[in-house]
Amino acid sequence: MTQRIYHVDAFAEEIFKGNPAVVCPLESWLSDEMMQKIAAENNLTETAFFVKEGDHYRIRWFSPKKEVDLCGHATLASAFVLFNYLGETGDEITFIYNKGELGVKKAENDALTLILPARMPTPDSEYLTLFNATIGEEPIQVLRGLDYILIYEKEETIRNIKPRFDALKSIDLRGICITARGDEKDFVYRFFAPKLGIDEDFITGSACKSLAPFWSKVLDKKRLTSAQLSPRGSDIECTLIEEDTKVAITGHAVLYMQGEIYLP
Numbered sequence: 001m002t003q004r005i006y007h008v009d010a011f012a013e014e015i016f017k018g019n020p021a022v023v024c025p026l027e028s029w030l031s032d033e034m035m036q037k038i039a040a041e042n043n044l045t046e047t048a049f050f051v052k053e054g055d056h057y058r059i060r061w062f063s064p065k066k067e068v069d070l071c072g073h074a075t076l077a078s079a080f081v082l083f084n085y086l087g088e089t090g091d092e093i094t095f096i097y098n099k100g101e102l103g104v105k106k107a108e109n110d111a112l113t114l115i116l117p118a119r120m121p122t123p124d125s126e127y128l129t130l131f132n133a134t135i136g137e138e139p140i141q142v143l144r145g146l147d148y149i150l151i152y153e154k155e156e157t158i159r160n161i162k163p164r165f166d167a168l169k170s171i172d173l174r175g176i177c178i179t180a181r182g183d184e185k186d187f188v189y190r191f192f193a194p195k196l197g198i199d200e201d202f203i204t205g206s207a208c209k210s211l212a213p214f215w216s217k218v219l220d221k222k223r224l225t226s227a228q229l230s231p232r233g234s235d236i237e238c239t240l241i242e243e244d245t246k247v248a249i250t251g252h253a254v255l256y257m258q259g260e261i262y263l264p
Contacts, residue, residue: 007258010203022039036066049062059095059096070146080255107250113249117245118212137161163192188228
């Protein structure tokens with residue numbers, strides 16, 4: 001059995017930048033065990049699988065270690081493949097996942113806009129002692145959303161933090177996002193998910209579902225500029241839309257490789 005795959009660099013305008021994802025379009029679902037094995041073999045931050053359901057596509061995401069609840073860059077990559085290689089002719093794609101829907105729209109200059117549900121994070125200090133010990137800098141505040149969000153005062157602090165990743169595998173959420181007001185951008189951030197086999201993610205679009213409403217409230221503005229300070233990170237513009245219930249983030253994607261894998 002062969003399976004078509006596409007290796008896409010998302011949130012990038014040229015290869016070797018942004019965040020890589022593998023996209024696997026399916027006619028019908030493979031077993032969970034097989035999808036996890038494929039993701040482990042790919043060994044990228046995420047592998048996305050989707051199946052067409054009516055006018056929409058049901059999507060799932062797997063890290064090298066486990067299935068995840070949400071992934072922004074692999075969703076953007078999936079829409080890029082559908083628009084450019086699988087004949088999708090509309091201007092918008094709706095993806096269905098286990099907690100609702102995600103939209104991806106065509107934008108100007110061949111960019112794509114990903115629409116995420118907004119989620120304002122709430123205070124949660126359960127892991128404060130662990131974070132202080134493993135991250136090495138005490139945050140101003142610890143918040144809970146899809147991930148733990150640690151707030152700091154300065155961009156320099158975000159750049160210089162060197163976590164002890166092994167110790168962070170014990171947390172109950174997907175990952176840890178550290179963030180501060182930026183020197184030139186509205187905010188900057190980094191993202192760690194060692195329990196998923198990802199010590200530091202390159203670009204985490206899904207983190208903006210909580211970062212955008214938080215910084216929007218702090219800075220009193222709807223359109224925000226940000227930068228993820230990873231080795232392959234880039235600038236991302238976030239906009240609160242639909243009465244602040246959703247976050248729109250826009251970026252490009254580029255194909256690195258396509259081919260077939262051979263399955264038993």
